[in-house]
Amino acid sequence: MARVEVVEYTDAVCSTAWGAEPLLRRLDWRHGHRLAWRKVMGGLVGDAKASSGRADWDRVGAAEPMRAYWKRVTALTGMPYPNPMRLMLQSTDPLGAAVKAAERQGLDVAERVLRRFREQIFVFGVGPQTPEEFAAATQGVVGLDQARWRADQVRPDVAAAYKADWTETRTPNDYVRNLKHEGPMNGELKHSEGHDRYALPTLIFRGPAGEATVAGWVPYEDYVAGLEAAAPGATSDPRPDPTPAAAFARWGMLTAQELAFLCGEDAKPPADAVAYDWGDGLVWFSAAEARVRRLAVAAA
Numbered sequence: 001m002a003r004v005e006v007v008e009y010t011d012a013v014c015s016t017a018w019g020a021e022p023l024l025r026r027l028d029w030r031h032g033h034r035l036a037w038r039k040v041m042g043g044l045v046g047d048a049k050a051s052s053g054r055a056d057w058d059r060v061g062a063a064e065p066m067r068a069y070w071k072r073v074t075a076l077t078g079m080p081y082p083n084p085m086r087l088m089l090q091s092t093d094p095l096g097a098a099v100k101a102a103e104r105q106g107l108d109v110a111e112r113v114l115r116r117f118r119e120q121i122f123v124f125g126v127g128p129q130t131p132e133e134f135a136a137a138t139q140g141v142v143g144l145d146q147a148r149w150r151a152d153q154v155r156p157d158v159a160a161a162y163k164a165d166w167t168e169t170r171t172p173n174d175y176v177r178n179l180k181h182e183g184p185m186n187g188e189l190k191h192s193e194g195h196d197r198y199a200l201p202t203l204i205f206r207g208p209a210g211e212a213t214v215a216g217w218v219p220y221e222d223y224v225a226g227l228e229a230a231a232p233g234a235t236s237d238p239r240p241d242p243t244p245a246a247a248f249a250r251w252g253m254l255t256a257q258e259l260a261f262l263c264g265e266d267a268k269p270p271a272d273a274v275a276y277d278w279g280d281g282l283v284w285f286s287a288a289e290a291r292v293r294r295l296a297v298a299a300a
Helices: 015-019 021-034 048-052 063-077 093-103 107-122 131-137 146-152 156-169 220-230 244-251 256-263 287-292
Strands: 004-010 035-041 190-192 195-197 202-207 210-215 253-255 274-277 282-285
Touching (some): 004 220, 015 063, 015 107, 021 035, 021 256, 035 093, 035 156, 093 107, 093 131, 093 156, 131 146, 202 220, 210 220, 244 256, 256 282, 282 287
Parallel strands (some): 004 035
Antiparallel strands (some): 004 202, 190 195, 202 210, 274 282
């Protein structure tokens, strides 16, 4: 069976996309051998200062309102929110372009960079905005040549690639334009900064039976149904769920929600995993991941 194309519209600062990480990790683990996955960086925030209408907007002052909003989203998704939120970003455009620059070193590298950005925001409370903040957030990412990445972030073709993603996100298909979706964080057509766009996250499955769109905050089963609709039979041979050891070997860092969803409600992290608990969330790092991120001493 040919691989099914998965197009994922996303953004690092989107709390719903962060909430969907356990679901998408399970989908990729179970059915990744059937999938060719492409992430489209949607550019959720163009210019927060301009859209706020406040001359006194700054990254420190804007952080607390976002923390309060993300706390409410956590009640829906179970994924951590930053407490405290120390520094908000003004725009996700530089971040999105940085992910596209990382793609020049491989899609797997870019995926790890994007995940680090999410963790920096929703775990450590810093919205990375500058090349220096990008480097700090991605220390030790496997396969990432930092010097090359920094140079690539200012390449015109990288800027064009990000602009293409931004434009694609703002060219929603007819399914989304006509979608009526009940519930919070729904997948209906969004309007922001003068443009229509996909809700984040939105996944489009393209296979031999056609195209299936799964938009907004949905149960895991909706993703499986979308894959099956695009390619009947594609979900018939799922990979067995990972053990905690296999999950940490694959991803390096898991939240409590991810560990339970991926490995089972009673799953425990490996004995050498490093826990990080800030009172409003719990995450674990594999021993290797903690070392490259210099977390083991701080957590001891």
